[in-house]
Amino acid sequence: AYKLHIAGDFNDVRVYRYLRHLIGRMGLEKHIVFHGFVADMPEWLRDKGVLLSTTLYESFGMNIGEAMAAGAHPVIHHFPGADKIWPEECLFTTIEMAVEQIRAAVPNRYREFVRTRYDIGRQLRAIDALLDTENSKHRDILHFDAAGKTIKLHLPDRSDHIQRSIALTNNFYECGMLHDMRERAKLLQGAASTIPVAIDVGANIGNHTIFLATQTDMPVIALEPAAGSFAVLDRNIALNELQDKVTAINKGAGAQPARAQLQIRDPHNWGMNRLDLDDAGDIPVITLDSMIGERPVALMKIDVEGMELDVLRGATQILTRDRPL
Incomplete structure (x- = not known):
């Protein structure tokens, strides 16, 4: 008989409870194992x-x-x-x-x-071979074209999954998803009387932020609590001269104002960093509702390693009023 092993945490406890219920109903308890993180x-x-x-x-x-x-x-x-x-x-x-x-x-x-x-060695050699003369001048800054616009991204750590992927493909990370977001945002912008805002929660180094700011008319508010990632995000905003279009905030987002500690789960994957609420923590946590005020929101991208529901609970006014993507 086969046995299914499932690794990883559940972002939504309701899904976990539902699966446990279904497994019991089907008599599969001995055939499915949850290992967590x-x-x-x-x-x-x-x-x-x-x-x-x-x-x-x-x-x-x-x-x-x-x-x-x-x-x-x-x-x-x-x-x-x-x-x-x-x-x-x-x-x-x-x-x-x-x-x-x-x-x-x-x-x-x-x-x-x-x-x-x-093989990582082969990938890095391929990245170096793809770099043009302009990129060779600054090995930690990648230049590439996106819809007729020159994009510059500071990539200081190629052992990081997202940065390595950007360098290897000479393009934004998760292009398919980003292009879908852009086309949907265009439809919303066409129906809006004023230009709405896009919010990037868990902005990391700014992949989604820079894409949205250069490929749409929307101003972007980017939240990134990790100091190292925020420094790279801030530099990428400056490299693309987006200071007037992007507001970068070095804080986390949650269900209510709080404090948190940063947990680094994998040094080679910055995107896996997560926040644990802690009254003694050094990272402030805010709600999106308190931050955004009355400005209309068209799009919210949330990637916060398990705190997604808390972020949404702190954005009930935005969700009710604007129904963003």
């Missing part, structure tokens, strides 16, 4: 024969590559662009296809594929 993924993957990825959108899929390198056979939902990254025979579009691939899985078959194609 896993710090050492290579070790955890060592005895797993198959990696099932059901993601809807990925710029790459770090968990897929890690699993393949550990010897797991990949069974991957055919998200947009998946066929340009992973073997066609590993992609599925229906549940039936996924089941068939799992039954036919051969552990270790794709270990060499991922090691040869996505």
Whole structure:
């Protein structure tokens, strides 16, 4: 019999409770194991024969590559662009296809594929080869074109997942999602009497902030609590001369005013930093409602590693009044 192992925390406890209920109703308690947050993924993957990825959108899929390198056979939902990254025979579009691939899985078959194609040394050499003369002058600043506009991004740490992805693709991170956001925002802007605001909660180094500020007419308010990430965000705003269009705030967002401590979960993935509420914490937490006032909001991007519901609870007035994307 097969056993499904699930790694990672649940952002919404209701989903976890629902799954537990459903598993009990179906009598699958012995076949599904929840492991919660896993710090050492290579070790955890060592005895797993198959990696099932059901993601809807990925710029790459770090968990897929890690699993393949550990010897797991990949069974991957055919998200947009998946066929340009992973073997066609590993992609599925229906549940039936996924089941068939799992039954036919051969552990270790794709270990060499991922090691040869996505070895970190090879990636860094490819990045250096792609850098043009302008980029070569400042190795930590990447220049690229986006819809006719020259974008400059300060990328001080290429071991970080997002920064490495930007440098490797010479483009914004999660382009498909960003383009969808832009087109939807255009529709909202066309119907608005005044130019609305976009809010980027958990702005990190400014990938989404810089995209929205350069590719739409909306002013952007970017919140990033981590000092290191905020410094890079601030520099990227300056590099693209967006000081008049972007307001950067070195604070977190939550359900109510509070204090928090920053938890660094993976030094090679800045996007996994998270806040833990703590009265003695050195990071202020504010509500979006108190920050935004009466300004109309068209779009809210929230990436806060488990605090999404708290952020939304602190934005009830915005959600009720503006119904933003």
